[in-house]
Amino acid sequence: MAGYLLARAAVPVIVLEKHADFFRDFRGDTIHPSTLELMYELGLLDEFLKQPHQELRELRAVVNGQTVPIADFTKLPTHCKFIAFMPQWDFLNFLSTNAKGFPNFQLLMQHEVVDLTFDQQRVTGVRAKTPRGELEIRADLVIGADGRHSVIQERAGLERQEFGVAIDVLWMRISKKETDPQQTLGFFQQGKLLVLLDRGDYWQCGFVIPKGGFDAIKARGLQQLHKDIVSFAGFLRDRVAQLDDWSEIKLLTVQINRLRDWCRDGLLCIGDSAHAMSPAGGVGINLAIQDAVATANLLAGKLRTGPVSVDDLRKVQARREWPTRLIQAMQVFVHRHVVTGQTSRRKDSLPFVVRLLKWFPILRQIPARFIGIGPRPEHICSRGR
Numbered sequence: 001m002a003g004y005l006l007a008r009a010a011v012p013v014i015v016l017e018k019h020a021d022f023f024r025d026f027r028g029d030t031i032h033p034s035t036l037e038l039m040y041e042l043g044l045l046d047e048f049l050k051q052p053h054q055e056l057r058e059l060r061a062v063v064n065g066q067t068v069p070i071a072d073f074t075k076l077p078t079h080c081k082f083i084a085f086m087p088q089w090d091f092l093n094f095l096s097t098n099a100k101g102f103p104n105f106q107l108l109m110q111h112e113v114v115d116l117t118f119d120q121q122r123v124t125g126v127r128a129k130t131p132r133g134e135l136e137i138r139a140d141l142v143i144g145a146d147g148r149h150s151v152i153q154e155r156a157g158l159e160r161q162e163f164g165v166a167i168d169v170l171w172m173r174i175s176k177k178e179t180d181p182q183q184t185l186g187f188f189q190q191g192k193l194l195v196l197l198d199r200g201d202y203w204q205c206g207f208v209i210p211k212g213g214f215d216a217i218k219a220r221g222l223q224q225l226h227k228d229i230v231s232f233a234g235f236l237r238d239r240v241a242q243l244d245d246w247s248e249i250k251l252l253t254v255q256i257n258r259l260r261d262w263c264r265d266g267l268l269c270i271g272d273s274a275h276a277m278s279p280a281g282g283v284g285i286n287l288a289i290q291d292a293v294a295t296a297n298l299l300a301g302k303l304r305t306g307p308v309s310v311d312d313l314r315k316v317q318a319r320r321e322w323p324t325r326l327i328q329a330m331q332v333f334v335h336r337h338v339v340t341g342q343t344s345r346r347k348d349s350l351p352f353v354v355r356l357l358k359w360f361p362i363l364r365q366i367p368a369r370f371i372g373i374g375p376r377p378e379h380i381c382s383r384g385r
């Protein structure tokens with residue numbers, strides 16, 4: 001997204017992606033109303049909505065067997081009053097295909113950044129591993145958008161604060177049938193959670209487990225895991241045995257962390273590279289996009305003519321840090337009080353917040369706004385060609 005916006009604003013950009021394609025399974029699928037609004041502002045919305053996707057207007061969860069509404073997106077002041085579900089690889093292919101229309105945009109696949117280059121304290125570029133050997137690329141600005149295992153952040157020596165997370169996620173696929181219930185998303189039960197993402201002909205399942213608990217689950221055996229899944233979503237009973245080998249079940253470690261400084265001379269980190277997000281609320285993709293928009297808004301004008309100062313880079317952090325802090329605080333709260341909290345462990349009980357949402361429909365607009373738009377939404381201010 002940062003590459004798209006900077007190239008659109010006539011800044012020469014090279015995007016390096018270490019894989020040969022964008023086909024990663026592990027990144028979630030939610031495109032929120034805030035991101036859809038950006039697509040509208042860029043004139044891409046009609047084309048975007050032609051891509052295969054599902055639309056979720058109301059977020060519901062099954063908590064200890066009771067279906068409860070959590071968020072109502074239909075009253076949001078945005079063009080799209082829904083979350084679009086689109087696998088992230090389709091979204092990235094869509095963005096990069098459109099970016100390739102800009103003469104200043106270059107996407108180099110299978111180019112893995114392995115190090116930074118420096119001139120004294122200033123970052124001057126990157127070294128990348130490619131199928132044709134190692135390559136050095138010099139740049140006025142290196143943007144670290146390489147996710148939560150960021151090499152760029154690590155090589156830049158930026159200090160990271162970790163916020164303890166008590167959960168990990170098991171990630172697996174189970175086929176879908178037409179008779180299955182509509183997308184509900186979350187099944188909470190006595191301090192456990194199963195998330196189902198509708199990916200057309202299969203359910204992408206995320207089963208939340210206590211951190212470090214995978215070995216114990218393996219020791220109990222696959223059949224016990226099948227039983228656990230069915231206890232959340234009974235309609236999967238006739239298919240859960242499709243998970244017949246542990247290799248089909250991936251362990252995703254969940255982290256929440258944030259850099260103290262998102263930049264240094266010649267380098268800026270954004271997205272998960274600056275602040276790794278948990279899946280709670282499904283907001284990480286959209287927050288990363290907000291960072292990209294702020295980056296282009298604040299820096300494109302200056303980058304057109306050359307390097308930017310550290311003070312310029314700090315403005316991006318200053319703009320995006322408090323929305324990030326707020327959302328990460330919400331994620332920590334959800335982990336403690338909804339997913340693993342005491343209240344959710346009691347049979348048949350509903351956490352107090354969830355009860356309020358059930359009793360007072362108007363309150364559902366609050367989570368809708370927080371999840372769907374988020375604090376301090378960005379708008380496209382960087383100039384087009």
Ligand SMILES: Cc1cc2nc3c(=O)[nH]c(=O)nc-3n(C[C@H](O)[C@H](O)[C@H](O)COP(=O)(O)OP(=O)(O)OC[C@H]3O[C@@H](n4cnc5c(N)ncnc54)[C@H](O)[C@@H]3O)c2cc1C
Binds near residue numbers: 026253270
């Ligand atoms: C289990 C799980 C489920 C989630 N579900 C959701 C969800 O439903 N909705 C949501 O909004 N968020 C979700 N999140 C959070 C979300 O995935 C992240 O916050 C979001 O993907 C961050 O985007 P990013 O562009 O910063 O990083 P990433 O999406 O991680 O992208 C980084 C990119 O950089 C590439 N890369 C990495 N290292 C290098 C390198 N050295 N050189 C070149 N390229 C490199 C990677 O291949 C990748 O393409 C989930 C997170 C987890 C752990």
